[in-house]
Amino acid sequence: MAEKLQSRLKASLQSVARSTAETFDKGYDRLLDRRVCLGVTGFSGSGKSTFITSLIHQLRHFPEATLPAFSPALQGRLLGVEVHSMNGAGQKDFPFTKAQKALSGGVQQWPESTRNLSSCLLELRLKPRKTHFGFSARKVERLFVEIRDYPGEWLLDLPLLGMNFQQWCLDCQSLYRESPRRELLGDLFIELAELDPFAIADMDLIESLHQRFITFLQQCSHPDTGLSLVQPGRFLLSGDSKPPVFLPLLTPKLKQLNPEDWKNADDNSYIKVLEKAYNQYLNEQVEPFYKEHFSGIDRQVVLVDVLKALNVGKYSMEDMQLALTRVLDSFQFGQNSLLSRLFSPRIEKVLFVASKIDQVLPEQHENVRALTAAIVQSAYRKATFEQVDVQCEATASVRATTIYQKNDRAMLQGLFINDDESVPGLMAHPDIPSTLPDDQGWQRFQSWRLRKLLPPANLQLTDGGALPHIRLDVVIRELIGDKC
Numbered sequence: 001m002a003e004k005l006q007s008r009l010k011a012s013l014q015s016v017a018r019s020t021a022e023t024f025d026k027g028y029d030r031l032l033d034r035r036v037c038l039g040v041t042g043f044s045g046s047g048k049s050t051f052i053t054s055l056i057h058q059l060r061h062f063p064e065a066t067l068p069a070f071s072p073a074l075q076g077r078l079l080g081v082e083v084h085s086m087n088g089a090g091q092k093d094f095p096f097t098k099a100q101k102a103l104s105g106g107v108q109q110w111p112e113s114t115r116n117l118s119s120c121l122l123e124l125r126l127k128p129r130k131t132h133f134g135f136s137a138r139k140v141e142r143l144f145v146e147i148r149d150y151p152g153e154w155l156l157d158l159p160l161l162g163m164n165f166q167q168w169c170l171d172c173q174s175l176y177r178e179s180p181r182r183e184l185l186g187d188l189f190i191e192l193a194e195l196d197p198f199a200i201a202d203m204d205l206i207e208s209l210h211q212r213f214i215t216f217l218q219q220c221s222h223p224d225t226g227l228s229l230v231q232p233g234r235f236l237l238s239g240d241s242k243p244p245v246f247l248p249l250l251t252p253k254l255k256q257l258n259p260e261d262w263k264n265a266d267d268n269s270y271i272k273v274l275e276k277a278y279n280q281y282l283n284e285q286v287e288p289f290y291k292e293h294f295s296g297i298d299r300q301v302v303l304v305d306v307l308k309a310l311n312v313g314k315y316s317m318e319d320m321q322l323a324l325t326r327v328l329d330s331f332q333f334g335q336n337s338l339l340s341r342l343f344s345p346r347i348e349k350v351l352f353v354a355s356k357i358d359q360v361l362p363e364q365h366e367n368v369r370a371l372t373a374a375i376v377q378s379a380y381r382k383a384t385f386e387q388v389d390v391q392c393e394a395t396a397s398v399r400a401t402t403i404y405q406k407n408d409r410a411m412l413q414g415l416f417i418n419d420d421e422s423v424p425g426l427m428a429h430p431d432i433p434s435t436l437p438d439d440q441g442w443q444r445f446q447s448w449r450l451r452k453l454l455p456p457a458n459l460q461l462t463d464g465g466a467l468p469h470i471r472l473d474v475v476i477r478e479l480i481g482d483k484c
């Protein structure tokens, strides 16, 4: 009996000691600044999920990976990397294993397009650096890196938080008057312009107009159309909760509308019904997402598909710039920004990264980086990036092309997707400018058609095989190098 009591006491003392040590370690890690939260942002299809998958894979299999710019891997200080679930913290797991399997071996597919917010926690174990006294207090140092992924469509809901329903409608009016949105809207433009804001709302009509509005948004975001500023984002991809039904009023009289008339409008009028649904959307879906997603982020990667915009043409590039400016405007990291008012973020670093640069020849990569800087410059000049370190990079998370020399001319070779088939082929491209092209410069890109590539064949990723990339090691260094 006494023995049993003694061993129970011993076990419980051990458990207390263990949990105290764990708590102490967690607190100690925080004290030592050993936790960093990376936000990976970008419009839909900019390459966020592929970037996260590759980043995790490169770090987990660092001995096989090529990471010369990331000194902990080069110097042999990196001992191992584990991926932990964030499920306990109420978050969905980033589907790393699924994405890795997709890229691997016989399957050879890109990760699936993201439908919900997910995250994961990487634990990097490192040999301590020598201190001034020649030793460190710990045998192993740990760096925890939290990474968050979400559907790109949702990013464009952020600027909506700074607009009321009337402002949003007026904004839609000016955007939808221009090509290609005007042509894509067709008759719907006229029907929305003719809707009397003060008439009693016909809910069946709203529902059918809403469906047509969604079709219009889908056409805008189609890769061939190449528009970035497609709002509201959850009309394209709703995730777990269905958004309320609303659409913009395009009547020209909205601009001169008397605020008293608006206030006194019948609760069942179009203007009141649509405004209520718009506010509900912002309050119940958009704001909670940003609170959850942006609140803890320390460092932000903004992936920009510069080559896609360059390929589609001038209007696509201008639209991407406008969308980026709006997002950054509401993102601005200064004291009075929308984000800091809402969630007091502590973002200390922003890295703009041109993605998928394996679609152009290596001698043009530097130009892609410079062009990215030119694109985001006007956007971030407007924003107040107080005490925030801002940089530009260019990367291919997965290098899907190799170089092929054809009669003194270098070309790119890869597996291209043609309808449902994949065919090996060659690809050439016009020279990439380091600044935004002028009207004449744009003509060079008219006949250039980017083709969708498959990931490289025979990757043995699930067995720890190498995943080819371009400059991802530089991006990793810029993101977490100083924390190692």
Ligand SMILES: Nc1nc2c(ncn2[C@@H]2O[C@H](COP(=O)(O)OP(=O)(O)OP(=O)(O)O)[C@@H](O)[C@H]2O)c(=O)[nH]1
Pocket: 042, 043, 044, 045, 046, 047, 048, 049, 050, 051, 110, 111, 112, 113, 114, 115, 150, 151, 152, 153, 355, 356, 357, 358, 359, 395, 396, 397, 398, 399, 400, 452, 453
């Ligand atoms: N060639 C090449 N293509 C890439 C690379 N990364 C992504 N892609 C292509 O871009 C597509 C979109 O990539 P994702 O990683 O799903 O993009 P995302 O930003 O997560 O997209 P959403 O989840 O829809 O917001 C992929 O299906 C690939 O076709 C890359 O490094 N190289």
Ligand SMILES: [Mg+2]
Pocket: 048, 049, 050, 112, 113, 114, 149, 150, 151, 152
């Ligand atoms: Mg994704």
